[in-house]
Amino acid sequence: KLCLIDIAPTLDMYEGVSLTQPYMEFARAYYHWFHMLQPAPLPEIMMGAGHIDTAKAYLHAKLGGWGSAGLAYIEPRALAEYERCFCSPEAIHTACEDYRASAGIDLTHDPESRAMPGTEGKIACDLLVLWGERGVIHRLFDPMALWQAQCSAAVSGKAMPAGHFIPEEQPEATAAALQQFFV
Numbered sequence: 001k002l003c004l005i006d007i008a009p010t011l012d013m014y015e016g017v018s019l020t021q022p023y024m025e026f027a028r029a030y031y032h033w034f035h036m037l038q039p040a041p042l043p044e045i046m047m048g049a050g051h052i053d054t055a056k057a058y059l060h061a062k063l064g065g066w067g068s069a070g071l072a073y074i075e076p077r078a079l080a081e082y083e084r085c086f087c088s089p090e091a092i093h094t095a096c097e098d099y100r101a102s103a104g105i106d107l108t109h110d111p112e113s114r115a116m117p118g119t120e121g122k123i124a125c126d127l128l129v130l131w132g133e134r135g136v137i138h139r140l141f142d143p144m145a146l147w148q149a150q151c152s153a154a155v156s157g158k159a160m161p162a163g164h165f166i167p168e169e170q171p172e173a174t175a176a177a178l179q180q181f182f183v
Contacts, residue, residue: 001182003128005174006164008141009150010102011110022140029066029136036099043096044089055087067134067163074168114150122152128181129157130174135164156181 013033017023027034036043048054059082064070071079085091114121129147131137138159148155158177162169 001126001128002123003130003178003181004147005166006131006135006137008137008143008146009110010106011114012141012146014103014107016141026136026140029140032062033099033102036096037103040093040096044092047092047096048087049089049092052087055092056083059083059086063165065163066136066165067132067138068165068169069163073165078168120152123150124152126154126181127151127156128177129155130160130166130177131157132162132164132166132169133159134162137164 013026013030017027035046041049047058048056060071063074063079063082074082086095127147129143131143137143144155144157147157160166160170160173160177167174
């Protein structure tokens with residue numbers, strides 16, 4: 001079993017980006033996808049690598065956005081842990097490298113895996129899809145349809161009353177959904 005939280009298949013997201021609505025809204029809301037994949041070190045510098053106050057400001061803007069109403073939903077200890085884990089030059093560089101891969105080798109591997117004989121390139125286990133009803137995925141995509149197209153097993157899911165950071169905004173509801181699905 002597999003649970004996916006507030007994501008759509010990367011290949012589908014990149015293939016859907018155009019200059020028409022609603023994908024212009026996607027490009028604006030998820031500008032970081034295109035910013036972070038630029039060659040190093042520009043994104044890292046702009047995100048505050050080596051400058052703790054800038055790195056924290058960038059992190060807070062991301063955590064407080066994407067359908068979330070500010071940072072009030074994050075407990076102070078959790079926010080401090082996010083800051084500790086993200087606000088170093090190494091962590092910021094690693095995050096950028098992940099996005100660089102999403103527009104590089106991942107775009108080669110995704111079509112290859114979708115075309116694999118015998119599996120039809122589909123996920124072969126039951127899938128739970130959770131997405132935030134105030135988030136970009138909910139506004140611009142049909143998460144259930146996207147993941148049903150990628151899965152040969154049972155797909156279940158629902159919109160949660162949250163933005164992108166569902167476990168942080170709705171910890172009890174997230175735990176209940178996971179418990180029901182995995183047990």
